[in-house]
Amino acid sequence: MTFSPELEAKFAKLLEIYPAGRTRSAIVPMLLYAQDEVEHISAELIEEVARRCQVQPLQVDEVVGYYSMLHRKPLGKCHVQVCTNISCLILGGDELYEHASKALGIGHKEVTADGQFSLEEVECMGACSWAPAVQLNYDFHHHVTPEKLDQLLAEVRKAH
């Protein structure tokens, strides 16, 4: 597979930083950084990462099944993650998730028909004191209300 020069540079560094003979350690970072670029983890990507880390493809495959941020199917261009864990829950996180689901017309781990959005009800993201919280891809948004979420989604739609 061919990747951008930036990702290739990241891969090269990942193969250097772990102790000698321990390139298996690079599997998870490689998968996550690659997923950002190629959108999902395909069988081809698993083979590629296995080859570069000098492990069996199965050793990469079993890791994909474990980590909740690694996805075998493409997400939307904007992945909407709504936290409903305790601190968010008691300040309206549940209602916020329902609102997002209605506004996007999709459920948990689903993607809109145009591929622009995907939705996920997520576990604690570390924004408890500024709840309820939402992440759009890697960006944090704090004190999110249904109105604020509508606004954020409108901004994403406009940008595309």
Added chain:
Amino acid sequence: MLYNEPSPLEVKILTKRFGLANSESLDTYLATDGYKAFRKAVEMTPEQIIEEVKTSALRGRGGAGFPTGMKWSFVPRTSPKPKYVIINADESEPGTCKDRLLMENDPHQLIEGILIGGRAVDSHKGYIYIRGEYRYLIEAMDRAIAESYSRGYLGKNIQGTGFDFDLYTHTGAGAYECGEETALLDSIEGKRGIPRMKPPFPAVVGAWQSPTLLSNVETFSAIPAIIRDGGAAFAALGPPKNGGTRLVCLSGHINKPGVYELPVGFNLRRMIYEVGGGMRNGKKLKAVVPGGSSCPILKADECDIAMDFDSLTKAKSMLGSGGTVVLDEETCMVKFAQRIMKFYAHESCGWCIPCREGTTWLKKMLDRFHSGGGQKSDIPLIGELSKNMLGRTFCALGDAAAMPTISIVEKFPEDFEAHLNGKPCPYQHSAEMAMA
């Protein structure tokens, strides 16, 4: 940046640079006592450094509260194997959002703490394991690390002291379990994050089969102040055996939720009413999760308590990770217990059967109970099932799921009884009102 106003009751040791212009830069760090501790540490023997950390009475800030100096002393310094320093930045205990701020606002304080840790155990390589969701912090730490290399604060012969140290970030990819130290080690080795049998402890056999010093971000961030101003000064901030300050993450139904640095042992009621500005909308206090979702819950009348490790243990709860969640009288404790269990069922790695099956069964029972399908006999059964998970797993995730559940069923049976006989949740209406 800061996400909430500071409180005048704070004692700012670890957060003293928060809010300064460019607080994340090495120049700001150096202008405000930065690297004084490291310079002192290179003149000290490893034994002296560890002794100073022991004197400080610093206890692990990740949640377990193990004495840090003691943990450092377990690393076999003279082992011929390489030794590693691993920093746990997999912050994911529900209620906890403090390590984020330490990395965002003062990354060089963390790096200096890591260097001193490396010097104390004769390690020359460190990895910061940062949860995948914190991508902007991985980038922030990478920038701080690059700046340190370019200015000679990392790499070979740091500041002419003859001490070498390399530091890298490592991203997680979404797994609460990887905050457990042995699961974290499997994860950094490129495997599924499954806990290991202890002993051997990570200090002796840790990352890549080598001795490993593993502590939380806040723990390492406290080290520069301890070495710079002395362990005794740090210890004096808190009650005996509970040194220093800690970053308390106040969340929930209070007027001023936020992260505040308070002395260990600060009274919980004062935290809620003076630091946190009291209850929202004049509601009554119902319960408090003292230190993250895995801690047994405290009822309103149990909240006149000093927030230190020993007082919380005495009250049959835990100080945990500093995630203090405040609940008002309109909180449905069945729904709360249900959400906690949903979390643990999702995060159980599946390695130990009591945890894998227990969390799933309990989640189903609590789901059914909250939707009105509960039976009276389920109430003791929920507690019973939870108790059967205690101590029967490799790591503490099973306990973490069981402990809050047992406490909620025991302390709020009336909330469970109110859901019996197909009745709708009595709190549903007020929740909808609050959103309207």
